[in-house]
Amino acid sequence: MRTIVGVVLVALFPAVALAAEFPEWAYPVAPQGLPRPDPNKTVMVPGSDKKYTEAEVNNAFGPPDWFPNDHAPLPKTVANGRRPAVRACGLCHLTTGDGHPESSGIAGLPAAYIIRQLGEFKNEGRKGVRTTAMKEIASAINDEEAREAAGLHQGGRERDGAEELCRRRRHAF
Ligand code: HEC
Numbered sequence: 139m140r141t142i143v144g145v146v147l148v149a150l151f152p153a154v155a156l157a158a159e160f161p162e163w164a165y166p167v168a169p170q171g172l173p174r175p176d177p178n179k180t181v182m183v184p185g186s187d188k189k190y191t192e193a194e195v196n197n198a199f200g201p202p203d204w205f206p207n208d209h210a211p212l213p214k215t216v217a218n219g220r221r222p223a224v225r226a227c228g229l230c231h232l233t234t235g236d237g238h239p240e241s242s243g244i245a246g247l248p249a250a251y252i253i254r255q256l257g258e259f260k261n262e263g264r265k266g267v268r269t270t271a272m273k274e275i276a277s278a279i280n281d282e283e284a285r286e287a288a289g290l291h292q293g294g295r296e297r298d299g300a301e302e303l304c305r306r307r308r309h310a311f
Contacts, residue, residue: 201229223278252288
């Protein structure tokens, strides 16, 4: 009976179901209707002497490297990617691998895990509202690029239980 009530509720209130599945605090949405940033405006960040324009900040094939001395030379796939579909990993995961709030932190994940996840995004073993970008990239990346990109994060900070994390995520999506 409880199941039937649940099914009926989900059918009647899909937005409620969606909100419950993707709570706002975990999946923040960009405010709507903001003016578009001026592409020529100069952007700086504290602690870096680099300057980029807004357009350069959003360059999917050469995103900013605010702290070039803080990391080893970046593999090409991380720094530039490959047109048209392999966008530079650094665009969303940053040069540290820590990622933007909406993109996973991948620093410290084992290379084998990263490579396996690329496969999962490609074959839709991982699904969800945030997977669109990764599916496109993972479908276009070649094996050599995937290994190169994954290697960057090896030997960095270790993140416990990546295998366990992977298993849980598979069930979550
Ligand atoms: C346009 C933004 C964007 C770019 C560029 C991007 N990613 Fe991602 N990536 C994401 C988002 C968003 C997620 C979270 C997806 C999800 O959990 O459903 C993600 C998740 C991942 C994950 C899963 C991490 C975990 O904890 O399971 C891996 C691995 C990954 N990306 C690797 C890469 C690699 C390698 C590249 C470069 C070839 C790359 N990404 C480029 C946005 C991006």
